[in-house]
Amino acid sequence: MPLHDTTALSGTIQHVFAHRFTIEADGETHLADLGPKGADAFAPVTGLHVTLEGERRPSEIKVTRISAEGRDPVEIHHKKPHHAPGPKKADPRPDMAADPDRARTAAISAGWTVADGPRRKPKHFEVLARRGDGAATELHVDFAGAIYKEKPADPEKWAPLA
Secondary structure, three states: OOOOEEEEEEEEEEEEEOOEEEEEEOOEEEEEEOOHHHHHHOOOOOOOEEEEEEEEOOOOEEEEEEEEOOOOOEEOOOOOOOOOOOOOOOOOOOOOOOOHHHHHHHHHHOOOEEEEEEEEOOOEEEEEEEOOOOOOEEEEEEOOOOEEEEEEOOOOOOHHHO
């Protein structure tokens, strides 16, 4: 089954978990997701017979339309997630040499002042850095020299902060 097929079901709501619920339809139980705004527009209630349409995902049905007798049908528009540009994980290329100078150079080239590190990890380096008078930040730099994660530095982890 390809991902994100459109499906339609009619059945009875069995269990409600905030904006998600299970629906018993055609002898099977399905997990459906209205989203928080969808649940505000159409509150799911145990025992209610509903008809819904939505995108079938591997774990659930993202409901795009739901109706029940005595209630107005509700159209639900799910926002697509907005992810920051760039990779979210280290570049896993095993052929790339783990060069701490490359990690340090990447941080400096991006406008950071390196305070400590780089500290070698299995798939990346961790570098303690600052921008101007800003807070200390832990940078994760993959072996190719790309900064893929920035997070507030933990003073217990980084001795120069103490």
